[in-house]
Amino acid sequence: MPKPTFLEIARRAGVGTATVERVLNGRGGVRPETVEKVVAAARSLDYPRRLPEAHRGVIRIEVILVRPDATFFARLSRAFERIAATLDRTIAVHRTFLDEANPAEIAARILDPEMRRAGLILAVPDHPLVSAALRQLEGERIPTVQIVTQISGTKSTYAGIDNYAAGRMAGLLMARMQRRPGKVVAICHSQIYRVHRDRVRGFFDYLIEAGVEFEPVAALFGHDDGDRNAEQLHEALKRWPDLAGLYNAGGANTALNEVLRRHSRGRDIFFVGHELTERSTRALREGTMDVVLDQSPEAQARRAIDLVLAALNLHDLPVDNPPIRFVTFTAENL
Numbered sequence: 001m002p003k004p005t006f007l008e009i010a011r012r013a014g015v016g017t018a019t020v021e022r023v024l025n026g027r028g029g030v031r032p033e034t035v036e037k038v039v040a041a042a043r044s045l046d047y048p049r050r051l052p053e054a055h056r057g058v059i060r061i062e063v064i065l066v067r068p069d070a071t072f073f074a075r076l077s078r079a080f081e082r083i084a085a086t087l088d089r090t091i092a093v094h095r096t097f098l099d100e101a102n103p104a105e106i107a108a109r110i111l112d113p114e115m116r117r118a119g120l121i122l123a124v125p126d127h128p129l130v131s132a133a134l135r136q137l138e139g140e141r142i143p144t145v146q147i148v149t150q151i152s153g154t155k156s157t158y159a160g161i162d163n164y165a166a167g168r169m170a171g172l173l174m175a176r177m178q179r180r181p182g183k184v185v186a187i188c189h190s191q192i193y194r195v196h197r198d199r200v201r202g203f204f205d206y207l208i209e210a211g212v213e214f215e216p217v218a219a220l221f222g223h224d225d226g227d228r229n230a231e232q233l234h235e236a237l238k239r240w241p242d243l244a245g246l247y248n249a250g251g252a253n254t255a256l257n258e259v260l261r262r263h264s265r266g267r268d269i270f271f272v273g274h275e276l277t278e279r280s281t282r283a284l285r286e287g288t289m290d291v292v293l294d295q296s297p298e299a300q301a302r303r304a305i306d307l308v309l310a311a312l313n314l315h316d317l318p319v320d321n322p323p324i325r326f327v328t329f330t331a332e333n334l
Contacts, residue, residue, distance in 0.1 A: 004045040012313050013041035032116060040090045040314050059091045061308055062113055064122040066100040070224065070251055071277050072297065073097075076123070076148070079301035091314070093305070100192070103127035110137055119308035123148040125192040143311035145304045148297075149195035159303040161295045162323040163195045167202025167249065169328065170272040173291050174214065174245045175206070178270035181213030182244030185236050187220040187229060189250040199249035199274075214245060226255035233259045241265075248273040257283040276329050284331045292329040299324050 006020045013020065015034060022030050023038040024047075030038075040059045063080050067073045077095055084093035094115065098106050106124050110133040113120075120142060124130055131153045137144060144156035149163075174184065186203055188196035204216045217240060222229035229252045236243055237259075246269050248256055253273045257280075260266030266288060273280060276294040283289035303324065309315040 004042070004047055009038065009042050009045060009047065012045065013037040014313050033118065036090075036116075036118060037312060040088070040312070043088055043090050044314055044316075059118050059312065059314070060115055061091065061093050061119045061121065061305070062115070062117050063093060063095045063304075064106065064109060064120070064124055065095065065097050066124055067224075068097045071279075072251060072275050073123075075275075075277075076297040076301060079298040080121075080305075083301055083305050087305075091309075098124070100125050103129045106130050107133035110134055117142070118312055119143040119145075121145045121147060121304045121308060124151070125149075126151050126194045127192065143308045145307050147300045147304050148295075149193050152194065157307055157321065159307060159321060160195075160300050160324055161326045163198035164202040165323070166274075166293050166295070166326050167199035167204075167247075168206040169202075169293060169326075170199070170247045170249075170291070171203045171206030171210070173328070174247070174270050174272060175210050175212040177290065178214070178245055180244050180268060182242040183215045183217045183240045184245035184247065185218045185220055185240075185243065186216070186247040186249055187222050187232055187256070188248070189224045190221045193250075196249045200247075203247050203249070222250070222252060224251035226252045228252075230255040230259050237263060237265065243269060245270045246272070251275070253277075253283065253289070254279045257286075257288040260288045261286070276327075281329075281334055284329065284334060287331070290330065294327045294329060296324055296327060 006017045010017045010020045015038060019030055019034060020038055023035050024042060036059050065073050065077060080093055080095055098109060103125065107129040131151050134151050134154045138154060138156050146156055146158045147160050150158050186200045188200055191197060200219050207214050207216055220232040222232050233256055260269055260271060271289045272291045273289060274293050276292050280289060280292050284292060306315060306319045307321060310319045
C-alpha cells in the first residue's frame with residue numbers, strides 16, 4: 001500500500017500538515033498532547049518510518065470507577081483490561097478506583113489526573129462537586145464519556161443502557177408473571193446514583209400506569225451493602241404481610257436471595273434484580289430470583305473506548321451510540 005501522506009495524517013489527527021511535518025521530523029515546538037495525536041494518527045495509518053521513541057504509548061485514557069469489591073465494577077474493570085490489551089501500543093488505558101463516599105476526591109481527580117490525559121471515561125456518583133468538575137473538563141474539550149450512570153447538569157456523551165426502560169421492563173415482567181397481587185417494594189443503593197433513580201422511577205411508573213393489582217409502597221436504600229439490604233427486606237416482610245414483589249435496582253442480590261430462601265413467604269415474592277453473576281444464576285435456578293436484567297458492562301466498555309478514540313480521530317469509522325441492549329434472563333435461558 002502507498003505510504004500515507006502528511007495530509008492524510010493531518011486530517012486524522014485534526015491538525016495542519018506543517019504540524020505533522022514538525023512532529024515526524026522531530027523539529028520540536030509542538031505541544032505534547034498534539035504530538036500524541038499526530039504519532040497515534042500516523043501509527044494508525046501504518047506510516048512506515050520510525051516514529052519518535054519519546055512518544056510511544058502516550059495516548060492515555062483514564063477510566064474512573066468506584067467499588068472494586070463489587071462484582072459489577074470488577075466485571076467492568078476486567079472488560080477495560082481486556083480491551084486495552086487489544087489496542088495499539090501507543091494507547092494506554094489507566095483504571096482508577098476512588099471512594100464513592102468522597103465526591104471531593106472524585107472531583108479533584110477529574111480536574112487533576114496526575115498524568116497527561118487524552119480522554120476520560122467515568123462511572124461515579126451524582127454530586128454537585130462532581131458535576132461542577134465535569135462541566136469544567138467539558139469546557140476544556142477533553143473527550144469524556146460517562147458509562148453506567150450519568151451526572152446531572154453535564155453534557156458529555158453517555159454510553160449505557162436506558163435505565164428508565166430497564167425499570168419499566170422490571171415492572172412489566174412483575175405485572176405479567178406474578179399471579180398473586182399485593183404490595184411491591186424497590187431497593188437500591190441510595191439517591192447518589194442517577195442509574196438507580198431512573199430504574200426505580202421507571203418501575204413504579206409502569207405499575208401505576210398499567211393499573212394492575214400491585215401497589216408500590218416504598219423505595220428502600222440499602223447502599224448495595226448485603227447486611228443493609230437484608231435488614232431492609234426483613235423489615236418489609238414484617239411490615240407488609242401481603243408483599244408480592246421485590247425489585248432490586250442496585251447490587252447485593254445475594255443477601256436478598258438468602259433472606260427469601262430462609263423466610264416462610266420467600267418463595268411467594270416475585271424478585272427482579274440486575275446483573276448476571278454466578279450467584280444470581282444460582283438464585284434463578286433455585287427459584288428465589290425470577291428475573292435478572294443484565295446491562296452488558298463489556299459492551300459499555302467497548303462503546304466508551306470507541307467513542308473516545310473517535311473523538312481523538314483515531315477510529316476509522318463513525319461510532320453510533322444508541323442505548324446498549326440489556327438482556328433479560330430467567331431460569332429458562334441461562
